[in-house]
Amino acid sequence: MLARISKSSKAAIAPASQRSFAKSLVSHNESTIRSNGLGQQNRTLSTATAKSASSPTHQKTQTRTMATSSLSEFGQKYVNKGLGRLTEAVITKGQGSYIDLDDGRHMLDFTSGIGVTNLGHCHPKVSKAAADQCMNLVHGQCSIAFHGPYLELIEKLLPVMPDPSLNSFYWWNSGSEAVEGAVKIARLATGRQNIITMQGAYHGRTFGAMALTRSKTIYSEGCHPLMPGVFTVAFPYWHHHNLPPSTPEAELVKRSLYQLDLLLAQQTTPNDVAAIIIETVIGEGGYIPAPPSFLKGLRDVCDKNGILLIIDEVQSGFGRTGKYFAIEYSGVRPDIMTVAKGLANGFPLSGVIARRELTDTLKAGSMGGTYAGNAVACAAGVACAEVMKEEKILENVQVRSKELFGFLNDLQKNTVVGSNILEVRGQGLMVAVEFASPTGSAHDPMIKPDAPANLAKRVSKRCQEKGLFILTTSIYEVIRFIPALNITKEDLAKGCKIFADAVEEVVKEG
Numbered sequence: 001m002l003a004r005i006s007k008s009s010k011a012a013i014a015p016a017s018q019r020s021f022a023k024s025l026v027s028h029n030e031s032t033i034r035s036n037g038l039g040q041q042n043r044t045l046s047t048a049t050a051k052s053a054s055s056p057t058h059q060k061t062q063t064r065t066m067a068t069s070s071l072s073e074f075g076q077k078y079v080n081k082g083l084g085r086l087t088e089a090v091i092t093k094g095q096g097s098y099i100d101l102d103d104g105r106h107m108l109d110f111t112s113g114i115g116v117t118n119l120g121h122c123h124p125k126v127s128k129a130a131a132d133q134c135m136n137l138v139h140g141q142c143s144i145a146f147h148g149p150y151l152e153l154i155e156k157l158l159p160v161m162p163d164p165s166l167n168s169f170y171w172w173n174s175g176s177e178a179v180e181g182a183v184k185i186a187r188l189a190t191g192r193q194n195i196i197t198m199q200g201a202y203h204g205r206t207f208g209a210m211a212l213t214r215s216k217t218i219y220s221e222g223c224h225p226l227m228p229g230v231f232t233v234a235f236p237y238w239h240h241h242n243l244p245p246s247t248p249e250a251e252l253v254k255r256s257l258y259q260l261d262l263l264l265a266q267q268t269t270p271n272d273v274a275a276i277i278i279e280t281v282i283g284e285g286g287y288i289p290a291p292p293s294f295l296k297g298l299r300d301v302c303d304k305n306g307i308l309l310i311i312d313e314v315q316s317g318f319g320r321t322g323k324y325f326a327i328e329y330s331g332v333r334p335d336i337m338t339v340a341k342g343l344a345n346g347f348p349l350s351g352v353i354a355r356r357e358l359t360d361t362l363k364a365g366s367m368g369g370t371y372a373g374n375a376v377a378c379a380a381g382v383a384c385a386e387v388m389k390e391e392k393i394l395e396n397v398q399v400r401s402k403e404l405f406g407f408l409n410d411l412q413k414n415t416v417v418g419s420n421i422l423e424v425r426g427q428g429l430m431v432a433v434e435f436a437s438p439t440g441s442a443h444d445p446m447i448k449p450d451a452p453a454n455l456a457k458r459v460s461k462r463c464q465e466k467g468l469f470i471l472t473t474s475i476y477e478v479i480r481f482i483p484a485l486n487i488t489k490e491d492l493a494k495g496c497k498i499f500a501d502a503v504e505e506v507v508k509e510g
């Protein structure tokens with residue numbers, strides 16, 4: 001069954017007259033809320049609500065809108081400023097490809113919570129599996145005993161592993177933790193320290209994962225020194241080699257592999273390298289699929305030197321690219337694979353999957369974590385694996401992907417905006433549009449002085465004004481499309497139209 005919008009989610013949207021009424025109540029109370037904190041805020045809210053409309057339904061809607069708008073004020077005051085957001089509104093509901101906000105907006109969601117809610121928000125089967133599990137066992141701590149959903153999830157995923165050698169599983173909570181677990185296994189299994197990561201890589205924000213992240217300086221600014229022993233090699237992305245987008249893939253791969261050879265000859269001997277870690281599709285660095293020939297080249301280097309290959313499928317896994325795992329496009333065997341995000345459709349769950357002989361020698365207790373492999377999250381993961389098959393999710397991704405690429409490629413040919421689109425790229429429903437930029441490195445041959453500034457951010461903002469959430473990514477002018485994998489033809493077309501209109505308007509504004 002493909003994505004749907006429930007009647008209740010539509011009904012939850014307040015009509016414009018109610019919205020403006022609620023707005024006036026909010027501004028009326030803003031000063032009280034700002035000055036007094038939550039206790040006073042609640043009191044103010046109930047007074048305001050009591051004064052509001054007469055019909056019970058009207059009153060209910062206004063109470064909801066009023067309360068959540070004030071919640072946003074509260075959040076802006078009390079939530080850590082280190083967090084950034086696309087909007088200051090509060091999400092009240094998620095259903096399929098849509099989310100509702102407390103200001104009355106019903107938004108088409110092309111972010112999927114950054115590639116997490118692959119089966120749409122609140123997929124009924126996944127949510128029910130979690131709810132049922134809640135009534136049976138919530139926390140079956142992994143250092144106390146096995147629990148059913150933990151093992152059932154392994155059983156479901158064994159047949160879809162990109163290589164049968166991946167047969168040792170460990171469930172954790174976040175992608176960063178999975179990455180750290182993979183590094184730990186690699187170091188323990190090889191007795192070596194160093195890790196090679198990719199320019200543009202994103203592996204997380206915890207200290208070990210942050211040290212492997214090379215997509216933007218913001219993630220580690222002010223936090224150095226990071227985990228030592230990390231070396232970086234240029235990814236086969238034309239920007240990294242100071243070349244135009246038209247550069248043949250083979251040329252980019254040759255240059256990156258040559259840089260790796262140099263790194264291993266000049267910076268760290270292979271004998272000190274535990275692992276090379278790579279995202280199969282660079283995510284936060286710009287949605288660039290790793291060419292199969294590059295992955296094969298890395299596999300060869302690893303095999304020749306006793307280095308382990310860690311494939312990070314945290315964002316690209318679970319059907320996002322049209323295969324269960326993006327690494328399948330290359331046929332390359334990972335030694336260790338990290339997964340998260342789509343694994344449980346929004347329940348916090350990640351995994352480190354390895355060859356058994358790498359983990360058989362680990363001492364009991366060297367791995368673990370209080371919430372690792374939570375029973376509710378694992379039950380959701382089991383339901384996700386079933387939905388992937390039952391609803392033929394991979395087939396939908398392939399069909400929708402063709403439509404999306406068709407649309408974006410046509411946009412690139414458009415006479416009004418096309419000259420500002422440098423590249424359309426990606427795999428499946430992990431797709432990016434890179435715009436031209438008038439600023440950036442003075443040495444970048446792709447700088448286009450007449451291009452409008454900050455195109456990606458402005459287009460994302462304009463899309464939001466038109467009812468679509470869509471994210472930027474990387475240090476370049478890149479917009480990424482990450483809709484739910486079961487998105488309908490109509491919703492995809494609707495989002496594409498909004499995007500095209502937004503691009504045209506922003507480009508015309510200059």
Ligand SMILES: Cc1ncc(COP(=O)(O)O)c(C=O)c1O
Nearest residue numbers: 174175176202203204283314315
């Ligand atoms: C490829 C990749 N690895 C690791 C992570 C870190 O995952 P988390 O944010 O769950 O810690 C992310 C998050 O976006 C990711 O995209």
